[in-house]
Amino acid sequence: MRVFVVDNGGQWTHREWRVLKYLQVETKIVPNTTPFDQLGQVDALVLSGGAPDVASEAGRMGNNGEYIDKADFPILGICAGMHFMANHFGGSTGPAIRAEFSKTRLYVDEADGLFAGLPKEFDVWESHNDEVKNVPERFEVLAHSNTCKVEAMRSIKRPLYALQFHPEVENTDFGMDIFRNFLKQVEEWQK
Numbered sequence: 001m002r003v004f005v006v007d008n009g010g011q012w013t014h015r016e017w018r019v020l021k022y023l024q025v026e027t028k029i030v031p032n033t034t035p036f037d038q039l040g041q042v043d044a045l046v047l048s049g050g051a052p053d054v055a056s057e058a059g060r061m062g063n064n065g066e067y068i069d070k071a072d073f074p075i076l077g078i079c080a081g082m083h084f085m086a087n088h089f090g091g092s093t094g095p096a097i098r099a100e101f102s103k104t105r106l107y108v109d110e111a112d113g114l115f116a117g118l119p120k121e122f123d124v125w126e127s128h129n130d131e132v133k134n135v136p137e138r139f140e141v142l143a144h145s146n147t148c149k150v151e152a153m154r155s156i157k158r159p160l161y162a163l164q165f166h167p168e169v170e171n172t173d174f175g176m177d178i179f180r181n182f183l184k185q186v187e188e189w190q191k
Contacts, residue, residue, distance in 0.1 A: 047081025
């Protein structure tokens with residue numbers, strides 16, 4: 001399986017790559033300016049987090065829109081990747097009720113997919129100023145916290161998933177399992 005990590009300038013992009021390597025996935029980090037047709041044979045993408053406020057600086061997210069529009073394979077957006085995905089499909093983002101740079105308790109609303117086999121609540125690591133305010137049409141909320149109503153979402157039409165928190169860092173419980181579950185979704189999509 002080949003899963004590339006799109007670098008949106010996030011501080012933990014290399015950790016996403018490292019988790020995929022650990023899970024024995026063929027992976028590499030690619031700049032978000034890479035044209036879609038230059039990605040080659042890829043089975044999935046991870047849209048990394050990033051520093052930009054994508055609500056007002058979406059141009060700094062490079063070709064993420066092209067990837068989302070042209071991909072016929074699963075995509076996982078993390079933090080800024082999630083914000084971009086929400087805005088791209090007509091949802092909205094904005095300043096969080098409370099900017100978070102710490103552990104937060106996550107409550108799983110939909111246990112299938114990314115959260116299959118995991119507890120209904122556990123701790124995750126947050127690092128964000130903005131959040132998804134309105135989920136796009138044809139998306140559903142998968143998880144929330146006490147301070148953020150959209151901690152995870154997915155498209156009900158396509159294999160598009162997104163997380164507000166960072167599963168790639170050690171401070172997130174079951175982060176590796178979330179990546180494993182995403183890879184299972186990739187395998188299911190290939191059938």
